[in-house]
Amino acid sequence: MSVRKSATASVRRIATLASTTARPTTERERERRRIAVLCLPFFALAIVAGFVPLAMLVRISFAEDTIWMVGWSFGAWETLATTPAYRRVAWNTLWFVGLATAVSVALGVAVAHALEKYDLPAERVVVAAVSFPIALPGIVVAYLITVLLGNQGVVTNAIATVTGASALDLASATAITGLFLGYVYSLLPRATMVLRGTYAAVNTQAEEAARALGASRWETFYHVTLPEIRPGIAAAAILTFRSGLAIFGTVLILQSHQVVTLQIHNEISVGSYAPDVAAAIGLVYVVFIVAFTFVGLRFVDDDAVEV
Amino acid sequence: MSDVTLESLTKAYGDEVAVDGIDLTIRDGEILGVVGPSGCGKTTTLRTIAGFETPTQGRVLFDGVDVTHVPPEERNVGLVFQSYALFDTMTVRENVAFGPKMHGVPKAERRKRADELLAMLDIAELADRRPTTLSGGQQQRVGLARALAIEPHVLLLDEPMTGLDAELKTRLRDEIGGLLADLEVTALYVTHDQEEAMAMCDRIAVLADGTLEQVGPPAEIYRRPANPFVANFVGSSTLLEGVAENGRVDLGFTELPVAAETNGSVRIAARPAAFELGSGPLEADVADVTYLGDRTRLTATLPDDTTVTLHADGIDGYRVGDSVPLSIDEQRVHVLETD
Numbered sequence: 001m002s003v004r005k006s007a008t009a010s011v012r013r014i015a016t017l018a019s020t021t022a023r024p025t026t027e028r029e030r031e032r033r034r035i036a037v038l039c040l041p042f043f044a045l046a047i048v049a050g051f052v053p054l055a056m057l058v059r060i061s062f063a064e065d066t067i068w069m070v071g072w073s074f075g076a077w078e079t080l081a082t083t084p085a086y087r088r089v090a091w092n093t094l095w096f097v098g099l100a101t102a103v104s105v106a107l108g109v110a111v112a113h114a115l116e117k118y119d120l121p122a123e124r125v126v127v128a129a130v131s132f133p134i135a136l137p138g139i140v141v142a143y144l145i146t147v148l149l150g151n152q153g154v155v156t157n158a159i160a161t162v163t164g165a166s167a168l169d170l171a172s173a174t175a176i177t178g179l180f181l182g183y184v185y186s187l188l189p190r191a192t193m194v195l196r197g198t199y200a201a202v203n204t205q206a207e208e209a210a211r212a213l214g215a216s217r218w219e220t221f222y223h224v225t226l227p228e229i230r231p232g233i234a235a236a237a238i239l240t241f242r243s244g245l246a247i248f249g250t251v252l253i254l255q256s257h258q259v260v261t262l263q264i265h266n267e268i269s270v271g272s273y274a275p276d277v278a279a280a281i282g283l284v285y286v287v288f289i290v291a292f293t294f295v296g297l298r299f300v301d302d303d304a305v306e307v
Numbered sequence: 308m309s310d311v312t313l314e315s316l317t318k319a320y321g322d323e324v325a326v327d328g329i330d331l332t333i334r335d336g337e338i339l340g341v342v343g344p345s346g347c348g349k350t351t352t353l354r355t356i357a358g359f360e361t362p363t364q365g366r367v368l369f370d371g372v373d374v375t376h377v378p379p380e381e382r383n384v385g386l387v388f389q390s391y392a393l394f395d396t397m398t399v400r401e402n403v404a405f406g407p408k409m410h411g412v413p414k415a416e417r418r419k420r421a422d423e424l425l426a427m428l429d430i431a432e433l434a435d436r437r438p439t440t441l442s443g444g445q446q447q448r449v450g451l452a453r454a455l456a457i458e459p460h461v462l463l464l465d466e467p468m469t470g471l472d473a474e475l476k477t478r479l480r481d482e483i484g485g486l487l488a489d490l491e492v493t494a495l496y497v498t499h500d501q502e503e504a505m506a507m508c509d510r511i512a513v514l515a516d517g518t519l520e521q522v523g524p525p526a527e528i529y530r531r532p533a534n535p536f537v538a539n540f541v542g543s544s545t546l547l548e549g550v551a552e553n554g555r556v557d558l559g560f561t562e563l564p565v566a567a568e569t570n571g572s573v574r575i576a577a578r579p580a581a582f583e584l585g586s587g588p589l590e591a592d593v594a595d596v597t598y599l600g601d602r603t604r605l606t607a608t609l610p611d612d613t614t615v616t617l618h619a620d621g622i623d624g625y626r627v628g629d630s631v632p633l634s635i636d637e638q639r640v641h642v643l644e645t646d
Contacts, residue, residue, distance in 0.1 A: 205392035209450075211379040212357055212386040213457055214409035223405070227396035 054286065061279040076276035080284070086263070093259040096176075097244035100183035101191075104244075105236050107184070108191030109229070113221075115192075116199035134189040138249020141186055145178045145254065176257050182250040190243050191236040198232025234299035241296075242289055260285055309370040309460045309493060310335045311356060316365035318351050318517075325351040327517035328365070333461065336491040338484070340508030340525075342501055344540065348517040349497045353463050356495060358382050369460050380409075385454030389466040391446040393438035399425065399449050400434040406457035417456075424452040427486070444475045451483060455490070462487070462494040468503055480506055501541050505529070513537050529578075531641050538576035538643060545582075545615040547575045551642070560611050561589060563637045574643045577635060579604070582617035587634025591615065593625050607631065 017032075024030040056069075064071025080086050111130055120126055133141065148155050151171045160167040202225055210220040248261040255262070260281060267278035311333040318326040326348040333339045341349045354360045356367055358379035366375045374382055385406075386392075394402050400421045407417035425431045428448040438446055447467055454462055467483075468476045484507040487494055498504050504511050505525040512522040513536075521533035532538035535546055549556040551567035556575060567573045584605075591607035594614065603619045617633070619625055 203390075203392060203395075205388045205390055206394055208357070208359055208379070209386050209388065209392045209453070210394070210405065210409075211359075212382070212384050212463075213406035213453070214380050214383070215405075216380055219409060224394055227394075 054283075057279040057282050061276050061283055063276060066275045066279075073276070076274070076280040079274075079277055080280045086281070089258050089260055089263045092257060093245065096180070096257055096259060097183070097241055097247075100180060100187055100244050101237055101241040104184050104187035104191045104240050105195075105233060107188055108195045108236055108240075109233065111188070111192045112195035112199045113225075116196060116202075130192050131189045133185050136186070138182075138186065138247055138251075139253055141182045142250040142253035144185075145182045145250075149178045149181075179251060179254045179256045182254065183244060183247060186247060186250065187240045187244055191240045194236040194239055195229065195232050198229045198235070202228050231300045234296060238293060238296040238300070242293065245285070245289065310337075311461050311493065311495070312366075312368040312371070313352070313356070314366040314368065316352070316355060316367065317363045318348075318355055318360055319363045324517050326355070326362075329514075329517075329519045331512055331519060331522060333493055333495055334509075335493055337509045338487055338492075338494045338496055338507060339522075340496045340498060340504035340511040341514060342498060342504050342511060342541065343514035343520075345499070347514040349499075349514055350465060351517075352514070353465055353495060353497050356461065357384050357386055357463055383457060383460045385457060385459035385462040387447070387450045387454050387462070387464040387467045389469045391438070391443075391450045393446055393449055393453070395437065395439050398435050398437060399430070399441070402438065402449055403452045403456050406453060410457060420456055421452070424456055425449075428452050429482075443471050444479055447471070447479065451486075455492070460493065462492050464494060464496045466498055467496075468498070468500065476503070483507070511541075513540060515540070532576055532643065535574065535576070535643060538641075542578060543616055544576040544578055545613075546643070547577060547613060547615075547640075549573050549575055556642070560609050560613070561635065563635060563640065565637050565640060565642060567642045575640050576643050577615070577640045579616050579618040581636050581639035582615060583634045583636055584617065584619055584631055585633075587632050589633050589635070591631055591633055593627055593629040593631060596625050596627055605631075607633070 020029045021033050021036055024033050059069050060066050061076050062072055062074070063069045064073040064075075111126075114120065115123065115126065115130075136144075147153060149171065150156065151168055153167075153171065156167050156170045159165070160170055206228075207220050207224050210224045211217070215223060245259075246261065247259075248265070251257065251259055251262050252265060264278045264281050264285075266272060267274045267281065313329050313331045316326055316329040316331075317324065329348075329352065331339075341352060343349050351360060355362055358374070358377060358381075362375060366373050368374065369382070394405065397405065400418065403421035403424055404417040407420055408414075412420070422431065422434065425434055428451060430445055430448050430452070433441060433445060433449070438449060441449065450467070468480060471479065480503055487507075496504065496508055505528075508525065510522060510524055511528050513520045513528065515536050521528060521537045523531075528537065528541050532541065532544070535544075538544040538546065547558050549558040549563075550571065551557075551565075551573045552570045554564060554566050556563050556565045556567060556573060558575070563575075565575065589609060591609050593605055593607050595606035597604040603625060605617050605619055605625055606614060607617060608614055625631065
């Protein structure tokens with residue numbers, strides 16, 4: 001009985017909320033309506049482009065017939081859980097993107113420090129150069145790496161000429177180092193943008209007080225600046241790691257390391273067509289990203305940055 | 308502690324000269340106030356002493372030793388900011404112990420020093436709190452304790468009371484002034500509040516447009532301003548034009564027995580207290596009345612249209628348009644300049 005009463009009360013509350021939002025009479029209600037109007041397009045898009053496809057992925061992953069989505073089967077999940085190759089892909093993805101994130105955030109701290117703490121002579125050029133990779137498709141990044149480190153690459157051939165080694169042996173564009181460079185190059189702008197915002201809020205006078213108290217520049221950074229930008233570092237790491245997990249174009253071209261996005265691609269390619277397994281991998285990926293973001297946000301100060 | 312000397316100190320940012328050839332000494336154990344309008348070079352001077360600005364010309368000397376190009380961390384100066392600038396990620400005790408830590412003082416000793424300073428500033432019970440949980444006055448005490456913990460050559464205070472409420476400001480001013488005097492700290496106290504400077508400082512330097520207009524004890528600055536700028540900036544003054552001759556100054560509407568260095572045109576600075584209301588040879592028309600609580604500020608016009616500012620008792624009911632008798636106390640006027 002009490003459950004029924006509670007449910008009725010909840011329905012009434014929702015009905016009242018909908019009614020007052022549609023026909024507001026107070027400023028609070030009008031504000032609620034403005035929020036609803038502003039957020040409506042996003043939620044519409046999220047439902048069409050996010051929740052509906054996700055629901056379909058769930059269905060495909062459990063479907064006996066993946067084309068017509070009929071019947072029920074745990075086959076895809078069983079394959080995912082019992083095949084060692086998938087665990088290797090997960091591990092490959094985590095360590096590789098984790099390392100690329102660590103390097104990108106470290107470089108991002110250095111770049112943000114330089115941009116925010118000093119009057120650089122060509123600051124706009126530096127900002128443009130740092131943010132440039134964000135506009136590059138992954139395929140182009142892969143091409144740049146190939147031009148640099150491929151069989152015909154500038155660096156490869158320069159080293160080959162100097163050392164007398166074979167350019168083919170030296171070619172690292174298809175090796176993991178080239179891919180790693182491509183990842184860092186793509187992720188650095190994201191880390192830098194978040195960190196610049198955090199740096200702008202650092203208390204410069206506290207840094208000056210520290211130096212007057214005898215702290216060197218490094219000690220000031222370690223004891224005063226770093227604790228202040230820690231939430232920004234966490235935010236940058238979350239954003240960068242998520243972005244790193246999603247990189248596909250670069251890895252597709254260079255093919256030098258098996259990560260989750262490439263694995264999903266392989267599962268739906270002709271020859272090894274397994275859309276149910278691809279759907280299951282995709283779902284694990286989404287759940288991981290959501291959980292990672294929620295856990296990560298615990299280390300981010302509410303007011304410090306937005307991820 | 309030590310004395311600090313600025314020799315022909317000049318600091319320019321491109322074509323903009325912030326400090327222009329200042330010669331100034333902060334004596335050992337003295338609190339020197341620096342006052343002046345916004346943009347006059349007060350903070351630039353302070354930052355140059357701290358080492359955060361390198362002078363375009365001139366030198367900074369601590370105890371006669373040139374420190375012009377010594378980095379801030381090697382100067383041993385204590386800084387106290389208007390915004391407190393405490394380390395929010397540390398406790399109050401850690402804030403105070405930070406300087407000694409950077410100077411290599413062992414942990415037990417720096418903790419003891421921090422606790423002593425916190426007790427001295429009457430905030431011992433806040434030692435384990437974070438700065439963000441403290442009031443403005445408490446934060447400023449922590450800032451002062453932190454700066455004193457390194458036993459600085461010179462303590463630099465940059466508008467430390469600005470932003471505090473009037474009652475707290477008065478209380479803190481007395482406490483800090485007393486503490487600095489007891490510790491015989493050499494200090495530079497930058498403020499735009501003349502009353503604060505007069506109450507706390509042994510001497511006051513008045514800056515305008517990057518130049519030093521006058522330096523001296525508060526009473527001298529107030530009673531014997533060097534020029535019209537100082538006369539008007541420190542307190543308020545009415546400037547009266549006159550002609551000096553044989554120990555008297557003819558103001559046109561009256562004569563005063565005031566000695567000037569030479570005969571001829573002079574300018575006289577008269578503080579509000581120089582005008583005595585209620586009796587006297589002059590008649591003035593009240594043009595404006597501002598009630599200030601303990602007193603009333605009147606603006607009145609003399610027969611020759613000279614406008615003067617004077618104070619009346621707060622309970623006197625003057626109104627605009629009243630005609631009031633007044634006299635000028637020649638003991639309270641000061642001859643500024645002679646042509």
